[in-house]
Amino acid sequence: MKIIKSFKVVLLFFITIVIQAQTPAVIVKGEINNSYIVTGVETLTATQSITLKPNTWIKQGSVFTAKINPDAYIVPVFSNENYIFTRKFQTEMISTDGIVNNKDVIESIEYFNGLGKVMQNIGIKISPSKYDIVTHVEYDNLGRQDKEYLSYPETTGTIASYRTDAKGKTNSYFISNYSTDINSAAPNPFSQELFENSSLNRVVQKGAPGKDWTLGSGHEIKTDYSVNMASDNVRFYNVSAVWNENLGLYDIALGNNAGTSFYPAGQLYKTIVKDENWTPAAGNYYTTEEFKDKQGKLILKKIYGTSVVNGNNQGVSHETYYVYDIYGNLTYVITPKADGDVNSNVLNDLCYQYKYDDRNRLVEKKLPGKGWEYIVYDKLDRPVLTQDANLKVLNKWNFIKYDDFNRPVYTGEYFNNVNTTRLGVQGLVNDNAVLSEIKQTTVLNINGTDINYSNYAFPKTGIDLLTINYYDDYLNMDLDGGISAVSYGKTPVTNAKGFTTCEKIRTLGTTNWVTTVNYYDAKGRIIYVYSKDNYLTALNTIKTQFDFGGSVLETTSTQKKGSDSVITVVDVYSYDHVGRLLDHKQTINNQTQEVIASNTYDNLGKLITKKVGGGITNNRLQNIDYSYNIRGWLKNINDVNTIGSDLFAFSINYNDIAARSTSLYNGNISKTSWRTANVDNGIKDYVYVYDELNRLAYAIGDQNDQQEIPTYDKNGNIITMYRTDMKPKATSTSKKVMQTIDDLIYTYDGGNRLLKVEDNSNNPEGFFNGVNIIAEYTYDANGNMKTDANKQITNVEYNFLNLPTKIITASGTIEYVYNALGVKQRKIVSGITTDYIRGFQYENNRLQFFSQPEGYVYKNNGVFEYIYQYKDHLGNVRLSYNSSLSIIEENNYYPFGLKQLGYNNIVNSTGNATAQKYKYNGKELQDELGINMYDYGARNYDPTLGRWMNIDPLAEKSRRFNPYTYALNNPVYFIDPDGMMAAPPSTHTDEDGNVIAVIDDGDMGVYKHQNNADGNAPTQSMIENRQHKLGTSAGGEKMGESLTPFGFADFETYAATGILKPGAGARIDFNSTWATDEVSKIFAENPTLPRYAYNARTGKDWDVKNHTPNDNWYYGSNLFGSYASARDAGNFAAGAIAQLSLLPTSFSDYGFGTYNASGNSVWGSIKMLVKDLLLVSNPTTRGTGASSMFIKANYGENPLSSAGIEAGKNFGKILQK
Structure with a gap:
């Protein structure tokens, strides 16, 4: 609820008026001449104390009650300024009279000046101590917000009131609490922008909070x-796009002299960004140069740094070129290692290539080191079949079928050995009249699988189903026993319109399915999940209890495998008054309740202490303390200098001057130190040095040991790797001696594929140099490693997800079984069968362990025992301990993940050996048969080589790195996420609807996330990491689906660079139907297409995107059941009106496109239409230059707009029915 106040006070909705006193806080219902008179029944409530003033009278027969309630709600008193007051109710009530305690409501207020600019933001009583959290806002003389202040907790004054001294108190708070980061003489608890002296107001410098980053420090961006x-030497690549009737696409080819000529001076926009480590002495190092053409398309990204070229490590420029055809489509990405050379071998080995059809759809693409991939679309431009190089050999395609709402209903494999070309299959799709499937009451059997869907859309024969999705209700489907169940007193709804109700996923290579049924409450929250795995004979259920605001209060999970007894796990959560997690308690079966964690926060909501482990009646096992710098970067986990009763301590240094390390200012870590209570309990440390591209250059331990020194080529391929460690003592009195364990030299083919590795150290530790032959590693057509002669791997077989199903070595075979989404279900090796079931892991049908948030649980003599773990900032398991505080194991790693040896390697037998395989990044080490690779879910990683063994499924998101690179070659800072198949992104918001992440994962769902334990919203990287454990939802509450794939993404950046990020200011108002209302107003006018086109021009009444509640194109709201941005809503309206008009939709598409391309000029679009119709009459002449921009697929519209228009046309078709 929002209350808006102007100069004439108008309060909306309900208001409760009280008189508030401060310190002691007291609520008084009547006050006359400083006396308090009770004449009937009165209750006096205060949060701190009650003082009855002189001349207080309580008349005979009256009832007087005095209460001290620290959580009592106090109605805020607002200052006489313009404001917007917002309430978010946490407890169900019918009026504001129901607000009793602070937990009932979360309140905030924004104060505005007379020009409508925000002066101050206040989170009312939202600090853990129930203080206001105030954010000061100020502007420069031109009205620009050049400083963005950090928030501070206000401990005095009237709650919610405008603080006139907010700036000074902000300074004081950060001087007091971050004294090492702030210069008290010139405090800067703010980021600051310096603008160029022009009307463009472009930012030329940006400083961050803290004295080391302030403007003038030399460490600004x-x-x-x-x-x-002319001296920039930006190469010019000319591309021809000629229609090829036989292939059904525009054949692209670089011109004969492509890349040999250069752009003339003044033809490109040039931007140079210098990071915080740049100094004038560095010259071009630590800079990124971008060159864009006049349409804003990125042409060249140039980064300067040191790489190995022709055998020498030298300073060079790393240039990534983006090449477009005459229609503006990205056709080539030329990576740095190509060095501008574009012969056919270089294109195949080092470059990205893209081809389009006459509807501007991407139909063929090739990634470096990987064969061609093919995409077939239906008439609604939905991808319905895809094929990679491995599938092409088998004449197989992956298919997907949709319903009328563009939701995937079932997927599978399609076999066709007659029409084997993409064009042939595209023709079959085009000839098929029906585009979508419908749910039906009768059961249809497709190749042995029963479904309750039709089979009208292509393909109809030769198909094998892999996944099935049901939506909206629970009728007419096989739930495999998953009937509705009451969850915490709530009966699930039967009408789940818009939600996935049942999902069936096949176990690959079998006829078994995993059936998952989701049941929802009236708010669309999942309250009961039933999951049955017929292959592993496992049954799981989860019941969830939510509070009114959506926080999870309790879950009851059950796990049953085969004839085993049911394991029941009850998790109970408690929160503070604004939803920060305070306690997590867990009960397994009937055992004593365990306290997993109890959290404490500072006054700004940052997590500062986590008390871990122990029975409910016992003391906590460990108190883990956290500290941060002024930028919020983690600095300490406990104190390495005073370890006390802590078992582990860890510190991170960035910019502070420390022994042996160099101060870094861009977020790179210069040094880590750690200490344990193990046998060798001295302080250990690692110093890190990076090259100019932020790649790890070397790491060295505190005794100049444990060195790891890589070098790279221009694509980030590791060329050499040098490692050392300390030899074990020969005797108890002798000294340790450093030894070289790896002196590796890598050899590649013409691209990024590793051919061989030789170790000049002759030391079997680290990398095992098994052979010395020309090709020690070989690959399949998809770039997956097939053989590894050093590990005696003679063959690796893969499924269509590029996951290994069988690894054959000289000493045995490892077999893997996955479901159709790539989730590993089983591993078989050396007589041991390991089953993976939703976090529970079995060996030969015997439970080994299951995970809990702070470690794992294993069964010991019939009793479930808890093991707790310390992890560092990367999620690496560093130390495990039991309830007796006995150290089970300690792990320390080289930066690229190889485990260090030589100290603290004792493993306590009371742990679980299977659980202890989860180490680096918390991933499972596949150590069977000497494989020694970590399983990240989508790929396998070799820590001795620092490389993946498969191409990154998301390689196109970071094209300047080779697709085998791990963690962008900065494993101290980054965690490389699990690869997923490139597809439309999911959208993720914080609890207030602000879009915080868009992730290329094939799920168009919109998910809302609660704030982290520190009170801050999760970041995109956090969401990506959570996806690996929790699926595409990342643990968020699914609110619905987005209307278009990129409605809330910065599509222009994505189109140019392949990088997905939220649009600026993107926010979804989940309770708003603004988009539906705006579009419905247009529909109500029943406009003709010309009338609509005229009134939808920029700034006109029907230009939806320019009339949003917050003046942002990325404002999101509900649009007929989907969430749409304002830009989507406008395009949706255009498509629907076009569909409902009497004109062919191709005509309206053509008009929309030329209107857009002409800069929204009616006369300009008419001229373009006439020109195109006269000059270009058939597809064979496209690309000749006669009309180089406007007769093309989407008719000049960008793909984002086209997606919204197509959605509108589909809606129009429904209305026509």
Whole structure:
């Protein structure tokens, strides 16, 4: 609820008026001449104390009650300023009279000046101590917000009131609490932007909070704007796009002299960004140069740094070129290692290539080191079949079928050995009249699988189903026993319109299915999940209890495998008054309740202490303390200098001057130190040095040991790797001696594929140099490693997800079984069968362990025992201990993940050996048969080589790195996420609807996330990491689906660079139907297409995107059941009106496109239409230059707009029915 106040006070909705006193806080219902008179029944409530003033009278027969309630709600008193007051109710009530305690409501207020600019933001009583959290806002003389202040907790004054001294108190708070980061003489608890002296208001410098990052410190982010000079030598690549009737696409080809000529001076916009480590002495190092053409398309990204070229490590430029056809489509990405050379071998080995059809759809693409991939679309431009190089050999395709709402209903494999070309299959799709499937009451059997869907859309024969999705209700489907169940007193709804109700996923290579049924409450929250795995004979259920605001209060999970007894796990959560997690308690079966964690926060909501482990009646096992710098970067886990009763301590240094390390300012870690209570309990440390591209250059331990020194080529391939460790003592009195364990030299083919590795150290530790032959590693057509002669791997077989199903070595075979989504279900090796069931792991049908948030649980003599773990900032398991505080194991790692040896390697037998395989990044080490790779879910990683053994499924998101690179070659800072198949992104928001992540994962769901334990919203990287454990939802509450794939993404950046990020200011108002209302107003006018086109021009009444409640194109709301941005809503309206008009939709599409391309000029679009119709009459002449921009697929519209228009046309078709 929002209350808006102007100069004339108008309060909306309900208001309770009280008189508030401060310190002691007291609520008084009547006050006359400083006396308090009770004449009937009165209750006096205060949060701190009650003082009855002189002349207080309580008349005979009256009832007077005085209460001290620290959580009592006090109605805020607002200052006489313009404001917007917002309430988010946490407890169900019918009026504001129901607000009793602080937990009932979360309140905030924004104060505005007379020009409508925000002066101050206040989170009312939202600090853990129930203080206001205040954010000061100020502007420069031109009205620009050049400083963005950090928030501070206000401990005095009237709650919710405007604080006139907020700036000074902000300074004081950070001087007091971050004294090492702040210069008290010139405090800067704010980020600050310096603008160029022009009307463009472009930012030329940006400083961050803290004295080391303030403007003038030399550690700002600096940006220079200019145009290209001839000396920049920006290569010009000309591309022809000629229609090929036989292939059904535009054949692309670089011109004969492509890349040999250069752009003339002044033809490109040039931007230079210098990061916080840049100094004038560095010259071009630590800079990124971008060159864009006049349409804003990225042409060249140039980064300067040191790489191995022709055998020498030298300073060079790393240039990534983006090449477009005459229609503006990205056709080539030329990676740095290509060095501008574009012969056919270089294109195949080092470049990205893309081809399009006459509807501007991407139909063929090739990634470096991987064969061609093919995409077939239906008439609604939905991808319905895909094929990679391995599937092509088998004449197989992956298919997907949709319902009328563009939701995937079932997927599978399609076999066709007659029409084997993409064009042939595209023709079959085009000839099929029906595009979507419908749910039906009768059961249809497709190749042995029963479904309750039709089979009208292509393909109809030769198909094998892999996944099935049901929506909206629970009728007419096989739930495999998953009937509705009451969850915490709530009966699930039977009408779940818009939600996935049942999902069936096949176990690959079998006829078994995993059936998952989701049941919802009236708010669309999942309250009961039933999951049955017929292959592993496992049954899981989860019941969830939510509070009114959506926080999980309790879950009851059950796990049953085969004839085993049911394991019941009850998790109970408690929160503070604004939803920060305080306690997590867990009960397994009937055992004593365990306290998993109890959290304490500072006054800004950062987690500062986590008390872990122990029975409910016992003391906590460990108190883990956290501290941060002024930028919120983690600095300490406990104190390495005073370890006390802590078993582990860890510190991170960035910019502080420390022994042996160099101060870094861009977030790279310069040094880590740690200490344990193990046998060798001295302080250990690692110093890190990076090259100019932020790649790890070397790491060295505190005794100049444990060194790891890589070098790289221009694509980030590791060229050499040098490692050392300390030899074990020969005797108890002798000294340790450093030894070289790896002196590796890598050899590649013409691209990024590793051919061989030789170790000049002759030391069997680290990398095992098994052979010395020309090709020690070989690959299949998808770039997956097939053989590894050093590990005696003679063959690796893969499924269509590029996951290994069988690894054959000289000493045995490892077999893997997955479901159709790539989730590993079983591993078989050396007589041991390991089953993986939703976090529970079995060996030969005997439970080994299951995970809990702070470690794992295993069964010991019939009793479930808890093992707790310390993890570092990367999620690496560093130390495990039991309830007796006995250290089970300790792990320390080289940066790229190889475990260090030589100290603290004792493993306590009371742990679980299977659980202890989870180490680096918390991933499982596949150590059977000497494989020694970590399983990340989508790929396998070799820590001795620092490389993946498969191409990154998301390689196109970071094209300047080779697709085998681990963690962008900065494993101290990054965690490489699990790869997923490139597809439309899911959208993720914080609890207030602000879009915080868009992730390329094939799920168009919109998910809302609660804040982290520190009170801050999760970041995109956090969401990506959570996805690996929790699926595409990342643990968020699914609110629905997005209307278009990129409605809330910065599509222009994505189109140019392949990088997905939220659009600026993107926010979804989940309770709003603004988009539906706006579009419905247009429909109500029943406009003709010309009338609509005229009134939808920029700034006109029907230009939906320019009339949003917050003046942002990325404002999201509900649009007929989907969430749409304002831009989507406008395009949706255009498509629907076009569909409902009497004109062919191709005509309206053509008009929309030319209107858009002409800069929204009616006369300009008419001229383009006439020109195109006269000059270009058939597809064979496209690309000749006669009309190079406007007769093309989407008719000049960008793909984002086209997606919204197509959605609108589909809606129009429904209305026509």
